[in-house]
Amino acid sequence: MIPKKFITNAATEVGFDLVGVVPVEPLTKERNCYEEWLLAGNHSSMAYLERNREKRFDASLLVEGARSIVVCAVSYLSPFSRGYADGVRGKVASYALARDYHLTIKEMLAELAERLKTIAPSLKFRAFTDSAPVAEKTLAVRAGFGWIGRQSLVVNPKLGTMMLLGELVINETVDEYSEPMRDVGCGSCRRCVESCPNSAILDNRLIDTRRCISCRTIEREWEGEAVNLDGWIFGCDACQSVCPFNHHAPLHRYPKFDPKFDPMDIDWESLTEEEFSTIAGDTPLTRAGLERIRKNL
């Protein structure tokens, strides 16, 4: 058994802003909601979301011997997260201006696991960050990070929504598990819903990805109805930039989330592949590639 306090101290030293620990158990209610969302076709071109549904909502099927999940979050909020001037083109979601979070968070989780091994030498673990079927947002709520906002993202009262999540599924129990926050929520605010250029935010905190710019600029291209990309060429922050909790949140403190370039300084039309690689080298933009970015533009 590992003391929760040791885990939270270690995660903070590694650079995470929030940490909680939840027991491994099936997330039945959340799975039912997810199934309904899939059934309505809201996942559009992301067919991979149909796979591994059992594992997504039960970590014991994902990692043999799993007992606990250490849930971590780190802020990436930068001045770009506050939004762009009206009417500009070439906008990039602020997380994508920094080094690819998959790389950074995997490194942070590996470092955390090494620290845990100093008091639990037989620790076995697997690290996840938006790269495997894990119900990350549900786990974050259970870990006490906040609530699911109307735009379907986790809202933390201090850090807002510009956070990235990572999980360490471990074969150890802890002396005390985290609890969800109580008496928190969006209240009567609907700013994110009203800000969406394509009305992609549905009731019940769900997103119709067929109309979501973030999906339409990054994921596999969708043959359905054309949507207004509103000047975005990779991702979309519109429903987050307006959130009052992001207005009060501090800027990120982990240096690897520093933005690497200002998208407004770049002439995307004339950029060569070599220049693209120099500018966007290890950022998530390479996932889409220059050709797709130009098409989005």
Ligand code: SF4
């Ligand atoms: S990311 Fe953009 S398009 Fe998608 S729901 Fe939010 S505001 Fe709408």
Ligand code: SF4
């Ligand atoms: S903008 Fe308002 S409704 Fe949307 S997540 Fe933030 S607080 Fe909730």
